[in-house]
Amino acid sequence: MDHLRQHITEQIRGNRQKNLFNPRARELFEVNGAFRGALQSIVDSREEVAGDLVSYAAQALVEEVLLVNQFVQVSPAKVAEAEAIYAETFQRMRDGGDVEAVLLTEHFPRLAQWLADLYPADVARAIGAEQVLGNVVCEEYSAPFQLRLLGVTTSELMAPVLDIGCGRSGGLVAALRALGVDARGFDRLAEPAPGVSREDWFQADYPRAAHGTVISNAALSNHILYTARHEPARLPEYQALFLRILSSLKPGGTFFYAPSLPFFEAPLSERGDLVVRVVPLAGGFSRTAITRPI
Numbered sequence: 001m002d003h004l005r006q007h008i009t010e011q012i013r014g015n016r017q018k019n020l021f022n023p024r025a026r027e028l029f030e031v032n033g034a035f036r037g038a039l040q041s042i043v044d045s046r047e048e049v050a051g052d053l054v055s056y057a058a059q060a061l062v063e064e065v066l067l068v069n070q071f072v073q074v075s076p077a078k079v080a081e082a083e084a085i086y087a088e089t090f091q092r093m094r095d096g097g098d099v100e101a102v103l104l105t106e107h108f109p110r111l112a113q114w115l116a117d118l119y120p121a122d123v124a125r126a127i128g129a130e131q132v133l134g135n136v137v138c139e140e141y142s143a144p145f146q147l148r149l150l151g152v153t154t155s156e157l158m159a160p161v162l163d164i165g166c167g168r169s170g171g172l173v174a175a176l177r178a179l180g181v182d183a184r185g186f187d188r189l190a191e192p193a194p195g196v197s198r199e200d201w202f203q204a205d206y207p208r209a210a211h212g213t214v215i216s217n218a219a220l221s222n223h224i225l226y227t228a229r230h231e232p233a234r235l236p237e238y239q240a241l242f243l244r245i246l247s248s249l250k251p252g253g254t255f256f257y258a259p260s261l262p263f264f265e266a267p268l269s270e271r272g273d274l275v276v277r278v279v280p281l282a283g284g285f286s287r288t289a290i291t292r293p294i
C-alpha cells in the first residue's frame, strides 16, 4: 500500500493552502485523479486498509495544517479525531459510496469542521472569505543568528542544552553538538536526527533541575503571544508549561528566549528567586534570559 501513501501525500499537498473555511470550499478542492483511481481499486478489490494508513493520512493532514499555520495546536485527541474521519470515509466508500462524491460531500466538510475547532473564532471569521491562505511565517534561523539574537555565545552555554521548538532540521542543536556541546532539541515537525526528536512541547518531559541552558528562539514565546491575543482562555496552560520549563533549570542555569513575555516576566521578577533580564531588540521586540541563581 506504499503507493497509496504517496497518493495521499500528493492529494493533501495538491490542495495546499486552499481555505476549508471558505463557503465555496467544495468548488475549490480538487480530487487528484491518481489518488481517486488508487482508492477505487482498493475499494473494488475489497482489500483491507491497514490502520497505519489511516494514521499516516491523519499525520500528513496535521503536518500540512501546521505548515500553513504554525500557531495551530493539535492535541492527541484531535489527531485521533482525524484518524476516525479517515477511517469512516474509507468505510463509506467500501459501503458503496462513490469515491469522489464521498470525498467532496462528506470528507472535506468533516475536515472543515475538524479544522474549525482548531482555530480561534475571530481568526476563522477573519480568513473565511479567502480562497487560498498565506503561510503564517515559520522560518528556521541559522545557529549563529539565533545565538546572536539571544545574546549568548557558545562558551557561555551551561550544559546540557535543550532547544524547545528547534525547527524541522534542529540546526542549532546540530551546530552545538558539532562543537562538542551536550545539546538536544525537539520540535513537533522535526526530522529526527542525533539529539533532535519529534515532540510537542506540551507532551515533553522537563525533569527538575536537569538543564544548564534552555533555548527557544521564535518558538514557545511566539506562541504564547499569539495565545494571549487570540485565545486568552488557554494562557494558563502555557503559564504552567513555562513554570515547568523554569523548574527544569539547574542552579546557575538560564532560559534564553525571544520574543519576550512581559506579562509572565513581571510576576517572576517580583518573586525574587529568579533573575530576569530583558534586552530590547529592533522592531519593538526584546529578548529575555531568566537565570536560576546558584
Ligand SMILES: C[S@@+](CC[C@H](N)C(=O)[O-])C[C@H]1O[C@@H](n2cnc3c(N)ncnc32)[C@H](O)[C@@H]1O
Pocket (backbone or CB within 6 Å): 070, 137, 138, 139, 140, 141, 142, 146, 164, 165, 166, 167, 168, 186, 187, 188, 189, 199, 200, 201, 202, 216, 217, 218, 219, 220, 223
Ligand atoms: C519560527 S520556528 C523557529 C525554529 C527555531 N527555533 C529557529 O529559530 O530556527 C518555530 C518552531 O516552533 C515549532 N512548534 C510550534 N508549536 C510547537 C509545539 N507545540 N511543540 C513543539 N514545537 C512546536 C514549529 O514547528 C517551528 O519549527
